Amino acid sequence: MTRSVRRTRRMLKVTGAGAAALLALSACSSSDSDSAKTSDSSASASASDKLSGEVTVFAAASLKESFTTLGKEFEKEHPGTKVTFSFGGSDALAASITGGAPADVFASASPKTMKIVTDAGDAAGTPATFVRNQLEIATLPGNPDKIASLKDLAKSDLKVVLCDKTVPCGAAAEKAIEASKLKLTPVSYEEDVKSALNKVVLKEADAAVVYKTDVKAAGDKVEGVEFPESADAINDYPITVLKESQNSDAAKAFIALVQSADGQKVLSEAGFLQP
Amino acid sequence: MDKAGAADTLTGGPRRGRVRVRGERGGAPLPLLVPALIGLAFLVLPLVALLIRAPWRSMPDLLTSSEVWQALQLSLLCATAATAVSLVIGVPLAWLLARVEFPGRGLVRALVTLPLVLPPVVGGVALLMALGRNGVVGRWLDDWFGVTLPFTTAGVVVAEAFVAMPFLVISVEGTLRAADPRYEEAATTLGASRFTAFRRVTLPLIAPGIAAGAVLAWARALGEFGATITFAGNFPGRTQTMPLAVYLALQNDPEAAIALSLVLLAVSIAVLAGLRDRWMTAS
Numbered sequence: 001m002t003r004s005v006r007r008t009r010r011m012l013k014v015t016g017a018g019a020a021a022l023l024a025l026s027a028c029s030s031s032d033s034d035s036a037k038t039s040d041s042s043a044s045a046s047a048s049d050k051l052s053g054e055v056t057v058f059a060a061a062s063l064k065e066s067f068t069t070l071g072k073e074f075e076k077e078h079p080g081t082k083v084t085f086s087f088g089g090s091d092a093l094a095a096s097i098t099g100g101a102p103a104d105v106f107a108s109a110s111p112k113t114m115k116i117v118t119d120a121g122d123a124a125g126t127p128a129t130f131v132r133n134q135l136e137i138a139t140l141p142g143n144p145d146k147i148a149s150l151k152d153l154a155k156s157d158l159k160v161v162l163c164d165k166t167v168p169c170g171a172a173a174e175k176a177i178e179a180s181k182l183k184l185t186p187v188s189y190e191e192d193v194k195s196a197l198n199k200v201v202l203k204e205a206d207a208a209v210v211y212k213t214d215v216k217a218a219g220d221k222v223e224g225v226e227f228p229e230s231a232d233a234i235n236d237y238p239i240t241v242l243k244e245s246q247n248s249d250a251a252k253a254f255i256a257l258v259q260s261a262d263g264q265k266v267l268s269e270a271g272f273l274q275p
Numbered sequence: 276m277d278k279a280g281a282a283d284t285l286t287g288g289p290r291r292g293r294v295r296v297r298g299e300r301g302g303a304p305l306p307l308l309v310p311a312l313i314g315l316a317f318l319v320l321p322l323v324a325l326l327i328r329a330p331w332r333s334m335p336d337l338l339t340s341s342e343v344w345q346a347l348q349l350s351l352l353c354a355t356a357a358t359a360v361s362l363v364i365g366v367p368l369a370w371l372l373a374r375v376e377f378p379g380r381g382l383v384r385a386l387v388t389l390p391l392v393l394p395p396v397v398g399g400v401a402l403l404m405a406l407g408r409n410g411v412v413g414r415w416l417d418d419w420f421g422v423t424l425p426f427t428t429a430g431v432v433v434a435e436a437f438v439a440m441p442f443l444v445i446s447v448e449g450t451l452r453a454a455d456p457r458y459e460e461a462a463t464t465l466g467a468s469r470f471t472a473f474r475r476v477t478l479p480l481i482a483p484g485i486a487a488g489a490v491l492a493w494a495r496a497l498g499e500f501g502a503t504i505t506f507a508g509n510f511p512g513r514t515q516t517m518p519l520a521v522y523l524a525l526q527n528d529p530e531a532a533i534a535l536s537l538v539l540l541a542v543s544i545a546v547l548a549g550l551r552d553r554w555m556t557a558s
Contacts, residue, residue: 089526091526091527092525092526095525095526095529159408159426161508164509164523164526166523166524166526166527166528167526186510187425187426187508187510188426188507188508188509188510188514189508189509189510189511189523190508190509191504191509191522191523191526195504195505199425199508202403202407202409203407203408203409204403204407204408204409204425204426205426
């Protein structure tokens, strides 16, 4: 349900970007050949030269900020294209893809979710890991509860939220907690990583176990605390073109951008680890 | 005799008679019948699909798991509590709207029914802003009484009551407007206080409307998802109601989700069908 709010917000953004792209297009339609010189960063894109049309990318909620940036970059590099995103819990996205949702690219927050799509025969080719993500504890700004380790979350007077174990961030958290042999009782198992984080942003919870990237994206609304056990639960993010893609050239070009040096720079600035 | 006549009107007896008469004149016209059947199929087909796709064989195992029972019990408990809350504060509110003239009544009525059209998740966020630990009122609740509603069963009840109460208020207000105020007036001229008149005359008069509103509110509370997960979170046995369990089960065990949906469907149908006659009077 939070997703739908996010989607509306995103739609607004996308519409805005689309309008901007249209303006840019109509402004320089006479000098279309100029765009060729900007395609230096993605080698595979120059092979198919003229990319156009819409690319629909289904991506894990945690990729929202960095992929939105990359989408704008892609549209700038390939005038005439439009990248549309659907961000959400990886499992929900995988379910809609296997249910026949029209998507060109799927970027998942875990190999397990990607496997749902590959097992259903909906992926074209083998998915590639493009980034990795590590967990971090998000605390209130200034860390008033002096949380320094995963063990501190077991204090009884703390309100801690985790992701539900059905979604990747929850599965990873469970793994890390198991590895540390802790008994942790959260107040809630949230349906995705963003809603777990938001409970801390809204100061309803004292701490949440989320991805490093989400802590970074939240800016000064939360403070991040690293914990060594997170090394036992690093998530690989696989990406693939989908079989039903109506625009697989552009889809491949988008993936190439994600894997390029430029793309990796955007992603590591967001807190992702190199694969 | 009088009573029988009233019951007849309430169950829509005469109306059914009229339809039959028209039927004798040559059946429903095709331009109405076809869309009506499409409408029927549209509403019923998805529910039939649930039945067809249900994993009947693994059903007993799925349904006897403790987590499902917990969620079902919690759902029934919270929906009932939310309905009780709605009755206690919603009926007086409906009376105020129907019987007392005051400036801005139209605006108040609009505000009261707002949760009906508000996306539930917006309701959840609004509740967090008001009653959350850091909320406008919630901050004082926490400081003075040490009470925090988010992540508690009470929080589930609050979220459900917020979304469900307008159904009760609307239903009761409608019944009150239809009821003749002269009975109350007669009672007061005979010496009863306004509250006594309300208790002894008005309440029995509008009882069917209250029952109808309560059933609607209960059913809405039972299905509430957005406000609950936003305001009360999700913890098995404490705040995880059936709709939340269905949603999370769908993430990695669609069969379980279908089974859970069926249970919720069966409970809802049982209640609506059981109270059908009273429910019909709502309109």
